[in-house]
Amino acid sequence: MSVAFTFETLARGDVIPFSLTITAEEIAGYLSATGEDPARWRDAVPPLLLAAFMVGGLLARVPIPLEVMHTGQEIEARRAVRPGEPLDVRITVAALSQRRGATIAQFEAEAFSGEESVFVSRISVLAPPPVEAGQG
Amino acid sequence: MSAPAVTPVTRVIDQARVDAYAQYGKDPNPIHRETPEAYAGPFGKPVAHGMLVLALASEAMAGAFGRAWAEGGTLKIRWRSPAFPPVRVTARCTPKSAVDGLLTYDVVCEDEAGEALLTGTATVRP
Numbered sequence: 481m482s483v484a485f486t487f488e489t490l491a492r493g494d495v496i497p498f499s500l501t502i503t504a505e506e507i508a509g510y511l512s513a514t515g516e517d518p519a520r521w522r523d524a525v526p527p528l529l530l531a532a533f534m535v536g537g538l539l540a541r542v543p544i545p546l547e548v549m550h551t552g553q554e555i556e557a558r559r560a561v562r563p564g565e566p567l568d569v570r571i572t573v574a575a576l577s578q579r580r581g582a583t584i585a586q587f588e589a590e591a592f593s594g595e596e597s598v599f600v601s602r603i604s605v606l607a608p609p610p611v612e613a614g615q616g
Numbered sequence: 617m618s619a620p621a622v623t624p625v626t627r628v629i630d631q632a633r634v635d636a637y638a639q640y641g642k643d644p645n646p647i648h649r650e651t652p653e654a655y656a657g658p659f660g661k662p663v664a665h666g667m668l669v670l671a672l673a674s675e676a677m678a679g680a681f682g683r684a685w686a687e688g689g690t691l692k693i694r695w696r697s698p699a700f701p702p703v704r705v706t707a708r709c710t711p712k713s714a715v716d717g718l719l720t721y722d723v724v725c726e727d728e729a730g731e732a733l734l735t736g737t738a739t740v741r742p
Contacts, residue, residue: 509640514671515627520678524686528674529641532667536642546647547658550666552694560686604694608658 485542487607490585496571498537500591502529504563524560531555531601534589538571538603545607552604559598567591567598574602581609619711619719622680625672629664630702637668664699669733672707673723677738680709684742693723693736704728709738717741 485496502525510529511518531553538544561567568591575586584606591599627633631650638644643665646653654662670693678685699705709721721738 506640513633513636513640514668514675515633516671516675516678520682524683526671526674526678527686527689528667528671528691532641532643532671535667539643539645544645546645546653549658550695552692553667553670554690554692556690557686557688559688560683 487542487544487548487585490542490573490576492573492576494573496538496541498541498569498571500533500537500567500569501565502533502561502563502567506533507563523562525563525565527555527557527599530557530561530591530599531589534569534571534591534599534601535603537569538587538589544605548605548607550603551606552602554600554602556600557598558600559596561591561593561598565593567593583607619714619721620680621711622676622709622721624706624708625676625679626704626706627672628702628704629668629699631662634662634664634668634701637665641665641667643667659698659700661700664701664703666695666699666734669695669699669705669725672705673709673725673734673738676707676709677721677740681740681742685740689738689740691723691736691738693734695734696732697727699727699733705733712737 571587571589574588577584587603589601647657707725709723712720712722718741723736723738725733
């Protein structure tokens with residue numbers, strides 16, 4: 481996969497698009513990892529799995545420095561997503577600011593099935609100030 | 617209509633669960649695993665994925681509301697403290713309000729000492 485963005489050069493308004501289809505096997509693997517009973521998720525994708533895969537899609541396309549912390553998360557399910565349903569995801573850099581040397585970024589990720597918006601995830605991260613030479 | 621009680625979810629998050637989540641949750645960041653990067657990183661040792669901790673709160677809401685949670689649930693949280701495996705995490709969703717059919721819950725995931733790992737709110741319209 482080619483990388484078109486870096487965390488350091490992101491700008492407000494940048495859009496990171498990708499396609500996403502979540503299979504029944506991926507749901508089973510995810511639920512085995514979280515420990516949740518899979519019985520209730522035979523015909524729908526768990527909302528937090530969708531949010532996690534959107535974060536995963538972001539991480540796969542924007543190399544995030546190890547010290548960047550995931551500080552906040554919002555999810556908004558607009559309808560249940562079916563296993564195997566093809567989605568188009570658009571992740572937008574919604575906000576980017578500096579505070580006391582730290583970088584605070586907010587990403588808004590929206591999943592579409594055709595023209596229908598089915599899920600929104602908002603991801604907040606914080607990159608601590610760079611460590612000066614001689615520190616740390 | 618008042619917001620019904622939601623049964624808490626408690627689970628041990630150990631390194632094996634974190635490793636499995638790294639694979640199946642599509643977050644292979646080495647700070648979550650037994651790697652040199654984790655020990656040289658911001659926490660000095662492996663830290664559980666925040667999304668893995670949050671998954672317990674989503675599980676609690678799904679357990680109470682079933683498909684309605686997938687049809688229109690919302691979560692808004694901030695992480696408060698890192699979770700270092702092994703840690704016994706409990707997700708609690710406490711009724712806050714019920715207005716025009718929209719149920720709102722205070723959400724907290726805490727460790728065995730009662731320290732909040734994340735806090736926030738959840739809503740659902742059953």
